[in-house]
Amino acid sequence: MKNLRALFSLLLLSQVAFAQGNITGNMETVFQYLNEDSIINAKQPVQKGLMNSYMNVFYTQGNFKAGMRFESYLPRIQGYPNRFDGTGIGMRYVGYQNDFVDVTLGTFYEQFGTGLALRTYEDRNLGYDNLLDGMRIVLRPGKGFVVKGVYGTQRLSFQQGQIVHGAGLVRGTDAEWHLNEGLDFLKDKKLDVVLGASFVSKFQEDDNPDWILPQNVGAYGGRVKLTYGNFYADGEFIQKEQDPSSDNQYIYNYGHAAIFNLRYTKKGLGILLSGKSVDNMSFRSDRTKDLQDVLINFLPSLNKTHTYNLVATLYPYATQPMGEVAYQADLLYTFKKGSQLGGKYGTTVGLNYSTTYRPEQTLNGIDLNDSSRVIYHTRPFALSDSLYWQDINFNITKKINKQWSGIFSYYDIKINNDVVKVSDAKGIIHARIAVLEGTYKINAHHALRWELQGMWVQRNDEGINDKGDWATALVEYTISPGWFFSAMNQYNYGNDDLSKRVNYPIITCGYIKDATRLTFSYGRQRAGLFCVGGVCRPVPANNGLMINLTHSF
């Protein structure tokens, strides 16, 4: 009888759903069939075939909302975090929202300010998902004023088709006020002001026999955004209380994260200067975890996200949560159409510089033998002379005529591998990369695009540092709107180890119909770091067939 009632309510619900509600969602399936390839050290898994799938379904009707995601790892594809298996529901919620209140019960993704205190998000390509499971309320009591409250436990992993939660509890509240929307006398003023403040606290039982650990740890701070005509400035500062964890080797220092941006923009020109300071700021709802597990906050790395494969996946940089000071300058300028440098269609030039150092830490007044376990002092934005990262790059984008257009890019990258550990190399790896890309539009539907990339790695006293020089060539033929075919080869021609001077050829073809996309790839893929937003996942070398299907509805 109980089952029947459930069935009946389901029928009723489905009727309501189909009659009036709005359903959106998407799905993705990735299938890999892998070969053994001893030259690139690619292993064939015992199952031979691997498959990841997921589907999101979101339903809204009037003020009511509900959603869920099914996930399936049979088993997970190569390079994906090893904590995923089975088929089941990885995300689900119900909620209600109107102009004043927005309540969600179940799982949710949330970001306070720039995320330095709290950000839960997902990236299915990376296998990253630190969602909160519990309750969220968002209130809009007045124009331009938003107050949020969150309470829940985090998703740690997904095993046997079920969410596995982290050990700790996360609570937080955030308020943001856009003054110009809220206050009438500021409405049409040139100066635009947004103020915000957050407080986040985590609870985890102290089960450590050696130390008295704080069971409740808070992180709090404020932010401001100012716009005045073409000028813009923003900044956020978050302080974290004593949070002994395996990340910081159970020290009792406070931590901080600060970020600021200064910008000037007008038609045809954009200039940005950013700075960031981080110290002892790994903030997790389980103090014993590492890597990408149950992170409560988000510490973006301050550099450009590159897309060409050599520069994107060999030497990417991710934030060092234990401490770093970083700066970035970014400029984009378009020479006008008809000017000498602009030509018929205009020419765009981009310049970007980013650098990151270890913070300065002093031991004045520190007694390492006392019981405080405060082991150094530091100040925001105080930097030492130890370089972690530097990237100087520029690009020129030019449309020559109706058929031809091209981009030239150059990058000069230094990465401190003792800290970042992207490979086995020691010390600073210094790489220079040049990329030339061209597109030839054959007619209204057919186009040919190609890329030539070279990477040259600086020799040091012991010879070549890391894998040496690389070259990549790519050709892509597209037939709008439905088809594309591409072939790419990467060649590690400069490797000191002659047996590792390997070619990595791969061919891909794809078919797109509206919101459905199906691609097939076959070939070798180099081991590398796959990064999104400064979070990286190492992907091992592989050889085989990959089929990818995505659809939105």
Place this chain on the structure above:
Amino acid sequence: MKIQNMKKLFLLLLVGSLSLTVNAQEPTVETSLSQKKVPAVKLVDMSGKSINTSDLTANGPVIISFWATWCAPCKKELNTIHEVYEDWVAETGVTLVAIAIDDEKTKSQVPVYVNGKAWDYTVLMDPNWDFKRAMGVNNVPHTFLVDKNGNIVYSHNNYAPGDEEKLYQELLKLSEK
């Protein structure tokens, strides 16, 4: 007792199947892709002003294009449309809303790119992917065409040179209606 239960059961099933038959007839009218509406998500523009995504079509048809500063084909698509955008607006009254899915790592570079390229689009920030998720976007670029009533009438995931022509044809069809 048992018989009563059976009766209830029968009734339930009857109502249930009725509801299904009603169901089966109704949707044929509008069960096309066009039934999908733009979900309501609150986003902010580049200057911090909040905007509800369900209000985007208040002034006519809208192209919603998901992009990021690190997405080369996205930029190619929006730069190509930029060259003909004035004509499209004049002919069809369309507005292009570019949804930047850059997270905090590259979000501050969005206005640099948008202004550096002199785009005239409405640009909204979606740093935690709330709108991307609600719209069912797998990866960028993904472009939607929405009529003035908020119905999604066409969508395309990917960009290859020439795709803008197809979008323009769909847009013309919409403005002829």
